[in-house]
Amino acid sequence: MRSLRLTGVSASHPRTPVLHDIDLTVAAGTTTAVLGPSGCGKTTLLRVVAGFMRPDAGEVRLGDDVVAGHGTWVPPEKRGFGYVAQEGNLFPHLDISANIAYGLPRRERRDRARACELLELVGLPADLATRRPDQLSGGQQQRVALARALARRPRIVLLDEPFSALDPELRVATREAVAAALRHEQATVVLVTHDQAEALSFADQVAIMHAGRFVQVGTPLEVYRTPADRRSATSLGEACFLAGRLAGSTVTCALGILPAPGAPGSGDCEVMLRPEQLHLGAPEGGGVLAEVTRVEFFGHDALAELRLADGIGTVVRARTTGGTPPVVGQRVSVSVEGAPHVLGSAPAPATAELAPR
Amino acid sequence: MATALLVAALCVLPLVVVVAKALESGAADAFALVWRPRVGELLRNTLSLVAIVGLLSTLIGVGAAWLVERTALPGAAFWRVAFVAPLAVPAFVNSFAWSALIPGFEGLAGAVIVTTLSYFPFVFLPVAALLRTVDPGLEEAARALGHGPWQTALRVGLAQVRPALLGGVLLVSLHLLAEYGALEMLRFPTFTTAILDQFEVAFDSRSGSVLATVLMALAATFLTLELLTRGRTRHVRLGPGAARRAARTPLGRGTPLALLAVSALTALAIGVPAWSIGTWLSRSEQAQEPTNIGPALWWTLALALVAALVTTAATLPAAWLVTRSRSWVAVLLERVTYLAASLPGVVVALALITLTITYARPLYQTAFALVLAYVILFIPRAMIATRAAIATVPPELGDAARALGDGPLRTFARVQAPLMLRGTLAGSALVFIAVSTELTATLLLAPTGTRTLATAFWDASASLDYAAAAPYAAALVVLSAPLTYLLLRGNREELS
Numbered sequence: 001m002r003s004l005r006l007t008g009v010s011a012s013h014p015r016t017p018v019l020h021d022i023d024l025t026v027a028a029g030t031t032t033a034v035l036g037p038s039g040c041g042k043t044t045l046l047r048v049v050a051g052f053m054r055p056d057a058g059e060v061r062l063g064d065d066v067v068a069g070h071g072t073w074v075p076p077e078k079r080g081f082g083y084v085a086q087e088g089n090l091f092p093h094l095d096i097s098a099n100i101a102y103g104l105p106r107r108e109r110r111d112r113a114r115a116c117e118l119l120e121l122v123g124l125p126a127d128l129a130t131r132r133p134d135q136l137s138g139g140q141q142q143r144v145a146l147a148r149a150l151a152r153r154p155r156i157v158l159l160d161e162p163f164s165a166l167d168p169e170l171r172v173a174t175r176e177a178v179a180a181a182l183r184h185e186q187a188t189v190v191l192v193t194h195d196q197a198e199a200l201s202f203a204d205q206v207a208i209m210h211a212g213r214f215v216q217v218g219t220p221l222e223v224y225r226t227p228a229d230r231r232s233a234t235s236l237g238e239a240c241f242l243a244g245r246l247a248g249s250t251v252t253c254a255l256g257i258l259p260a261p262g263a264p265g266s267g268d269c270e271v272m273l274r275p276e277q278l279h280l281g282a283p284e285g286g287g288v289l290a291e292v293t294r295v296e297f298f299g300h301d302a303l304a305e306l307r308l309a310d311g312i313g314t315v316v317r318a319r320t321t322g323g324t325p326p327v328v329g330q331r332v333s334v335s336v337e338g339a340p341h342v343l344g345s346a347p348a349p350a351t352a353e354l355a356p357r
Numbered sequence: 358m359a360t361a362l363l364v365a366a367l368c369v370l371p372l373v374v375v376v377a378k379a380l381e382s383g384a385a386d387a388f389a390l391v392w393r394p395r396v397g398e399l400l401r402n403t404l405s406l407v408a409i410v411g412l413l414s415t416l417i418g419v420g421a422a423w424l425v426e427r428t429a430l431p432g433a434a435f436w437r438v439a440f441v442a443p444l445a446v447p448a449f450v451n452s453f454a455w456s457a458l459i460p461g462f463e464g465l466a467g468a469v470i471v472t473t474l475s476y477f478p479f480v481f482l483p484v485a486a487l488l489r490t491v492d493p494g495l496e497e498a499a500r501a502l503g504h505g506p507w508q509t510a511l512r513v514g515l516a517q518v519r520p521a522l523l524g525g526v527l528l529v530s531l532h533l534l535a536e537y538g539a540l541e542m543l544r545f546p547t548f549t550t551a552i553l554d555q556f557e558v559a560f561d562s563r564s565g566s567v568l569a570t571v572l573m574a575l576a577a578t579f580l581t582l583e584l585l586t587r588g589r590t591r592h593v594r595l596g597p598g599a600a601r602r603a604a605r606t607p608l609g610r611g612t613p614l615a616l617l618a619v620s621a622l623t624a625l626a627i628g629v630p631a632w633s634i635g636t637w638l639s640r641s642e643q644a645q646e647p648t649n650i651g652p653a654l655w656w657t658l659a660l661a662l663v664a665a666l667v668t669t670a671a672t673l674p675a676a677w678l679v680t681r682s683r684s685w686v687a688v689l690l691e692r693v694t695y696l697a698a699s700l701p702g703v704v705v706a707l708a709l710i711t712l713t714i715t716y717a718r719p720l721y722q723t724a725f726a727l728v729l730a731y732v733i734l735f736i737p738r739a740m741i742a743t744r745a746a747i748a749t750v751p752p753e754l755g756d757a758a759r760a761l762g763d764g765p766l767r768t769f770a771r772v773q774a775p776l777m778l779r780g781t782l783a784g785s786a787l788v789f790i791a792v793s794t795e796l797t798a799t800l801l802l803a804p805t806g807t808r809t810l811a812t813a814f815w816d817a818s819a820s821l822d823y824a825a826a827a828p829y830a831a832a833l834v835v836l837s838a839p840l841t842y843l844l845l846r847g848n849r850e851e852l853s
Contacts, residue, residue, distance in 0.1 A: 052756050076759040083760035089753045093775045102771075103761030145757075152762065 002063035002155045003028040004049065004188060009058035009069075011048050018044045020212045022058070026156075026205070031182070031189040033199035035235060036209035042192040045209070046160050049190065050083050051076035062155060082149030082157040082187070086165055088141040090133035096144055097129035103152045118147040121184060123177035139170040146178055150185055157182060159191040163198060175202065196236045200224060208232050224274075226341050233272050233343075238303070240316045244271040244342070251342060254314040255288050259339045271340040275303060278318035280332040287335035290316075292326045302326075306334060361675040362686075365693040367733055371700055371708035372573060378566035378711050390567040395551075399568075403547040403575065406468055406540075407530050413473045414529045418480025419522060421622065424615055426488040429605045431612070436619050440481045441845055443626040445837040447794045448475040449538025450814070450830045454633035456542060457823040468545040474626040475539070476532055480525035482844060487521040527583040534576055535701030537797040538815065548572040549797070552703050556801065566711070569704045576701070634834070637827035645822045650832060653813040657836075660724065660809065661792040664731035665785040668739045671732060672784070676743040681752065705730050706801040727802040734798060735788045742784025746777040783843055790843075793836045810836070 009022040018041045026032045034042045047053040049060055051067065051074060059069025067074040076083075090099050097115035101108065108114065116126035122143040133141060142162050149157060162178070163171045179202060182189055193199050199206050200220040207217040208227075215235075216228040227233035230241065244253035246269050251260040253271055255278075260271075283289060293315070294305040302325035308314045318334065326332060379387050390396075424430045425437050446454075452471045456462045534549065541550045548568055555565040608615050678686070709730050713721040720726050750773050758768040796811040803812060814829035 050756075050760060052759070075764070076756070077762045077764050080762075081760060083757065085753055085757065087751075087753065089751070089757040091754060091757070091772055091776075102758070103763075148757075148761065 002188060004156055004190065005061040006049070007059050007061070007069075009045075009048060009055045009060065011044055011053060011055045013044070017056075018212050019048070019055070022212075022214060024207060024214065024217065026188055026190060028063075028188055029186050030204040031191065031202060032205040032207060033191045033193055033203035034207045034209055035193055035196060035199040037235070038194055040209050041212040042194075042209050043160055044212075046083075046158050046190065046192050049156075050081055050158050051079050080152070080155050082146075082152065082154030084142070084145045084149050084157070084159045084162045086161040088133075088138075088145035088162075090136075090141055090144055090148070092133055094133075095129070096131050096133065096136070099133065099144060100129075100148045100151050102148060114151070115147075118151055119144070121150065122147045122181045137170070139166050139174045142166065142174055143177060146181060150181065150187070153185070154187065157185075157187045157189045159189065161193055162191075164193070164195065171198075200236065206236075208235055210235070227272065227343075229343065230272075233341075238275050238317060238319070239272050240275065241343070242271050242273070242314065242316070242340075244269050244340075246342065251340065253340070254308050254310045255316070255334060255336050255340075258336055260342055261339060270343040272343050273316070273336065273340045275317045275319035277337050277340070278306075278316060279335050279337055280304065280306075280318055280320060280326060281335060283331045283333050285333045285335075287333035290332055290334050292328055292330045292332060295325055295328055297325055298322065306332070308334070360671075361678050364671050364675045364736065367671075367729075368693050368736060370712075371705045371733060374708035374711050375566050375569045375573070375704055378563060378707075379570045381563055381566075387563075387567050387570075390564050391571060396568070396571065399546060399548050399551050400571075402465075402545065403534065405465065406472070406545070406547065407533050407579075409465075409469050410473050410476065410533055411526050411529055413469065414477040414480045415522065415526060417473065417477045417622065418525060419484050419518065421477070421481050421619065422485035422488055422518075424619060426485050427606055428615070429607045429612075430615055430619070436623075437485065438841065438845065439619075439623045439627065440485075441478050441841045443475055444478050444844065445841050446475065446627070446630045446834055447538070447796070447811075447837060448472060448532075448536055449542060449796055449811075450634075450833055451475045451630050452539035452542045453814075453818050453823075453826060453830060454630035457637055457818075457826075458629065458633040463544045465545060467543040468540055470625075471539055471543060472533060472536065474629075476529045477626075479528040479532070480522060483521035483525050484518050487518050523583050523586060527579060530579045531576060531701075534572060534579075535703070535797070537703060537800075538811075542818065548575070549701055549703050552707065553797070553801070556707070565707060569701075569707050572701055573704060630834070634827050634830045637823045638831060640824045641828070643824040645820070646817070646825050650810075650813075650828050653808045653810045653829065654832060656807055657793050657809040657811070660728065660731070661789045664728050664735070664792045665739075665789040667728060668732045668735050668788045669743065669781060669785045672736055672739045672743045673781075676740055676747055680744050680747040700734070702730070702734055702795065702797040703801070705733050706798040709802060722802065722804050724804055724807070727799065727804070730798045730802055731788075731792045731795065734795070735791050738787045738791060739784040742787060743777075743781050746780025746784070747773075749780060750776045783846075786839065786843055790837055790840050794833050 004024075004026040006022055006024045009019060010017070011019040022045060024032070034045060036042045044053065048055050048068070054073065055068055057069075059072075060067050062079065066072045067079055090096075091102065094102065096119070097112055098109070100115045100118050101111070104111075104114070112129060115129050119126050119128060124140060124143050124147070128136065128140065128144075133144070136144065142165075146157075146159075146162070159178075163175050166174055175198065189203075191199070191202055193202075203220060205217065206220050206223045208215045208223060208231075210231055216223055216232045218226075223232065224236050227236065227239075230239075233239045233241075242253040242255065244251040246260060246266045248266070249260055249262075250257050251269065251271055252258075255273070258271075281287060289309040290306040291309070292304050293307050296303045296305075300322045302320050302322055304318050304320055304326050306316050306318060308316065316334070320326060379390075421436070421440050425433050425440065430436065443451075448471065451474065452467075455467065455471055534547075536547070537549045537553055540547055541553070546554075548571060552565050552568045552572070555568065709726050710721070713723075713726050754772050754776075755768050758772045759765075763771060793809075794811055795809075796815060799809055799812050800815065803809065808816070810829050810832050814826050814833060817823075817826035817829065
């Protein structure tokens with residue numbers, strides 16, 4: 001169990017810079033998710049940490065040891081990291097137990113018991129040990145890949161979108177099994193993903209990456225509730241943005257006068273609200289009046305698009321439970337739970353923009 | 358990197374040597390040697406053979422491929438093997454079979470019949486593979502847009518198989534340019550046979566090199582023509598999802614006719630050589646010279662084994678470089694090695710003779726020079742197989758091994774090498790078969806007194822001792838038989 005620290009790391013593919021001045025600290029025994037759209041450089045970041053790529057500048061430290069930077073270069077096989085890639089990359093010519101034992105010292109490789117122990121750790125039956133990789137499902141292969149990485153008791157585990165190739169149900173089950181195994185090993189983990197739910201549920205710390213830079217690094221709750229900017233906000237889920245005016249510890253916007261604790265100063269600003277902060281009630285129940293213009297039903301919940309009766313027809317979205325979703329044309333009142341997040345004092349457009357999901 | 362460049366240099370060596378020799382006493386002199394009625398006759402012969410056989414191979418190859426892959430022809434799986442099997446009979450053995458069966462079988466007609474039957478599988482194989490996998494969606498779209506079945510076949514079907522067809526015809530043409538044994542036996546003079554005749558008159562002759570230069574120019578012309586007509590269009594499927602299998606066209610009342618056609622083709626391509634060799638095998642008491650197959654077999658196996666191992670080892674670094682990096686050096690290297698594929702065996706042999714006589718006299722007519730010729734000739738075959746083998750090992754597996762604590766060398770030994778082994782061995786097997794049936798270069802370069810199966814067969818059949826030649830012919834066919842399996846399998850894997 002060691003900490004991982006990146007300072008000023010830049011890296012490039014031939015003729016294309018990919019990472020710009022990346023700083024990141026992952027405390028020992030914690031999990032950090034790097035979240036970003038495909039092509040933003042998150043896999044490159046992981047490959048630099050693993051030692052498959054040399055950074056152009058900056059340093060990578062494992063605990064107190066520099067593994068890259070300042071003229072030092074430790075090859076991947078000497079870093080003692082566990083690495084699990086998107087496809088699992090099991091060796092097709094070896095059976096499952098030989099795959100798991102691959103990284104062990106020669107005399108320990110024949111020890112079937114150790115392989116079975118590791119299979120159990122990732123939630124797989126021990127009788128898979130004699131199977132071949134192509135006889136396993138995608139989720140099983142992914143868990144074997146993790147078992148193979150954990151067999152060497154790595155100081156750091158790097159996961160490169162390990163769940164994205166799986167079906168949705170399988171993804172959740174595999175993720176839970178992997179998270180449990182990693183907790184058991186008390187490993188320091190870096191997970192790269194483009195799935196916001198995965199990042200928020202899996203990690204102690206989320207780093208949001210865009211175009212090779214970190215936009216924001218914080219706890220899941222911090223980055224979700226108080227994103228640094230619009231991009232950061234929308235990359236973590238649905239959000240609506242409204243123009244507002246700060247005055248003291250309140251902000252006035254299309255949804256009324258709302259609390260704004262600790263907001264900077266006064267003047268025009270932009271506020272962000274998550275759809276689940278908006279509650280719908282009977283029209284006579286108080287709050288801002290609105291008409292339901294569209295409903296997207298997802299089963300467990302629903303998203304209602306509302307046109308506010310504020311004179312200019314501002315559009316917002318509210319999340320309701322799936323039990324009794326509103327219907328189109330229904331008149332409702334909208335109230336806000338908690339405080340909106342004030343994004344900054346930049347003037348916002350008159351109508352709210354709806355972020356894509 | 359250094360080894361890769363060495364391999365590439367080895368491949369261009371024959372070309373440079375032969376052209377240099379041809380121009381030894383000036384371009385005007387070389388030109389005078391080219392501008393002779395004899396050369397005109399050779400050119401006419403060569404080109405008419407290529408044109409007729411190319412056309413016939415196209416008709417037979419595409420027709421057979423369509424019947425096997427797209428119609429409800431009974432026993433399609435059997436016919437698929439039957440139409441690749443002729444490749445197991447070397448063309449010079451095939452010509453022996455025909456002339457031993459039909460006295461006076463020779464000239465253009467004989468050459469066309471024998472070489473078409475020997476080489477049409479080069480068209481059949483890629484076209485059938487393509488027809489098997491091409492998505493019928495495009496053809497259905499053409500039908501929905503108002504085209505009838507024939508119009509669809511011509512405007513869509515043919516366009517789709519065009520790259521495979523052109524590649525196959527190119528292969529047939531290059532083989533015809535390089536063919537010596539079959540055409541010599543059928544008394545149909547082409548450039549290659551003329552070069553060897555010249556060689557028998559005078560070793561290391563300049564006019565031989567001049568003819569060889571013309572031969573290379575022809576090969577280069579065919580290569581260029583194929584590149585030009587193939588065009589820039591790429592035939593790829595757009596859109597996601599797996600391609601569907603095409604529905605097979607019912608033949609209805611045409612079934613007996615189709616069966617008759619494929620049976621006749623098989624009878625001519627496999628039946629005739631089998632019957633002829635079998636007949637002469639059973640008449641061994643008629644042999645003027647008793648056949649002693651032992652030494653020839655031993656030499657053949659030894660030479661083929663050594664050449665196969667050396668060739669495979671030589672391709673590894675180049676293939677690795679070409680597959681894993683797309684630098685200009687890698688691309689150049691790839692092209693150069695394929696250039697060697699179009700060099701006829703006689704050119705490579707001539708170049709090595711010139712080189713050894715001039716610079717390395719002790720190596721002249723040694724097994725070393727012979728193996729070197731085999732390596733240059735068959736590097737492309739090994740290259741294709743080795744490249745495919747390397748391509749099946751994703752680079753990510755290497756990363757995974759590195760992350761698990763192996764250095765680059767151990768990673769190669771524990772991950773890449775075991776995974777590549779099968780494909781690389783298949784490539785070695787292809788080279789082994791090619792060497793064991795090679796005739797032209799072996800005739801020119803083999804150490805005096807050394808006879809392989811092919812040259813022993815050649816000597817016997819040249820003195821019209823058919824009964825003595827038959828055992829060698831049978832041995833050659835048996836050695837080549839696994840080729841059918843390798844080609845069918847390689848074709849399947851390439852497409853999956």
